[in-house]
Amino acid sequence: MSPVTTIDRIGNYEGQTVTLRGWLYNKRSSGKIQFLQVRDGTGVIQCVAVKSEVGDAVFAACEALTQESSLIVEGVVRRDARAKGGYELSVTRVEPVGGSVDYPITLKEHGVDFLLDHRHLWIRTPRQRAILKVRAEVMRAMADFLDADGFTRVDPPILTPSSCEGTTELFYTQYFDEDAYLTQSGQMYLEAAAMALGKVYSMGPAFRAERSKTRRHLIEFWMIEPEMAFYTHEDNVRLQEAFVQHVVRHVLDHCEAELATIGRDVDRLAKVQAPFPRMSYDEAIRWLQAHGHDIRWGDDFGAPHETELAAQFDRPLFIERYPTALKAFYMQPDPERPEVVLCADLLAPEGYGEIIGGSQRIHDYDLLRDRFVTHNLPMDTYGWYLDLRKYGSVPHAGFGIGLERTVAWICGLEHVREAIPFPRMLYRLYP
């Protein structure tokens, strides 16, 4: 038997006979020739079966293949400049494996609810496959960057006795005789880990039981959360710039074919170079006011505000130093202006909104204890978090980046639901 290979490596076999294993994506016929579009998970290739060359039996087998039936195909690799990927296969043999009758997702347009109901099949289409490939490369790029920079991966728990930001948007479960909630963020645990390991990060799922239906929200999403001991707000912002630039560069370098399949304008991505523009919250409010928005100091931004602010720039925009009252209890106040905190949100360009939220954390025991009282946080559940300020506290900072929003931006998707293999949304728990 000829060597078994995959479509992405077929260029190594020019002129040779190889075996591919995959599925029929599409086909067309011109009488005595069948053009089979075969996909194998690594790409799509055109396999050409000429009746006079392959004989009647093989040609009939090709004719009988239906959409998404599986097959093993043998043929000779030919260079062809017109072909996607640069090669096609001159078929010598075809072995059907699994049939496929009335495949539900035809090559015409389908409604998104229908596609989501068939997500287990929808991911087979080249566009969805390409998005999932980019997602995997984004995760790889993030881990590569952090591992090379001395970070240690740490996995905070998913089941927690409580959370830092109230319980109304948390999923509840009974943990034997105790109450437990699904994590919204591993940050508090990562702060403990940073005091043990210096620089740490997590890469895992998080959950928000929010009854909202926007194109930026998922109920179950993935976050990457770096946390660094002996880090200031400024250190934190600079790290984020280098990190995001690295991720975008990695995708440009490793996913050229996928970005082409998705139809992404890569020139816009190539502009994502540090340093990124920065704007204080104060400046952002004044800019919005000057541009006709009815917004006052102390108000939070909505999605339209974020989109307009970011639209001024061709790269991501940091908005720094939000009002203390708007942000989480653990953020370090600006020493010169305690009404704002040492935080930054990073807004992606092209209307993709916030992809990162980060801050320096309060490291003073008394100040954090005051915040517990003001915010009515239960001391028994959070005693361990206060301990971090009691025993060798250090200035530290960190951030969380939303994986699906980042992938949606890099791929130029309309909705985050395509940026995760099996999206969980309001009224969407299947398949």
Added chain:
Amino acid sequence: MSPVTTIDRIGNYEGQTVTLRGWLYNKRSSGKIQFLQVRDGTGVIQCVAVKSEVGDAVFAACEALTQESSLIVEGVVRRDARAKGGYELSVTRVEPVGGSVDYPITLKEHGVDFLLDHRHLWIRTPRQRAILKVRAEVMRAMADFLDADGFTRVDPPILTPSSCEGTTELFYTQYFDEDAYLTQSGQMYLEAAAMALGKVYSMGPAFRAERSKTRRHLIEFWMIEPEMAFYTHEDNVRLQEAFVQHVVRHVLDHCEAELATIGRDVDRLAKVQAPFPRMSYDEAIRWLQAHGHDIRWGDDFGAPHETELAAQFDRPLFIERYPTALKAFYMQPDPERPEVVLCADLLAPEGYGEIIGGSQRIHDYDLLRDRFVTHNLPMDTYGWYLDLRKYGSVPHAGFGIGLERTVAWICGLEHVREAIPFPRMLYRLYP
């Protein structure tokens, strides 16, 4: 100011003055000299302050440092063959950062319940830090191996409408108006993804609401689950061998200091070379019977059986072809003996038990449909899984490897609870 560095990189600065930032792990004094053991998350180094050299003020500052107080220390890097890590620091300056009064974990022995209650601090000790570092390197090695072999990382959902193995050991949560459960395995979703992407793997948390308290069980644990289209049982077993060998080799190459801190016998790990021994379930039963066990064909193995079987070998042991009735409904029967399935469990040596479970999956629609009926599985919840056999089904296989059991084995730990940053066990949800 002198360059800021970390203990793991201090060898690059021999003879130079550098700044370290960390915590006081321990100290001793001999009158006019203070020996500070400083840790910074990357290692521990001895910093020597000589009163006649540093002056009274710096010396007094050193004397005042307490266990786990944080500090910035400046000094000259000296090579010292007697020192752990090969270097020590001749202190020139000390800046205390955060105090630490009555640190709960002293350097004497503590009970494990006390340590688990203080897990947020316990992870600071060199042994726990080393274990977490090995865990991170194991994850890195797994991703490296699979990514290099053409796999795509895919994240199956955590919240699922149901599960493949009954609901009694599942955590329940209300998902708006629906019932949802926390995943025990992403396998079914990964099978769908393998039909789209060829070779895929997941790396994420899984949950088992089991009222068991053994040294091998966690309620929340991490699994890596590769799934491969066009793979047979034999392909699957060979992949596992190469995978486990790679992971152990990577840890030996990258975690020498950590394994030394933990006190692991690395010679035993160096023996983990493919091919691994294999035994059929039938042979294992006969071996156990011959060695005095009251066990019959059709019985499952208990931990003592696994330990004895594995103790014959210096590397992991595959046990293949278990009785169909003992294993999950989706496993492919041996075509020559349908009373057993094409599966294998991999038992780690030294009594660590099962670390991998894998199998070829049923790819025939009618056979899988029969299994649904026999096992009383709800067609509405699983219809999508049957679809995978309806549209271009192919032989496929996969496995799941338990991260904490693998780390416990590689580190030689008594209990899996130390192999995860914040263990979740029966009656253990805090911190």
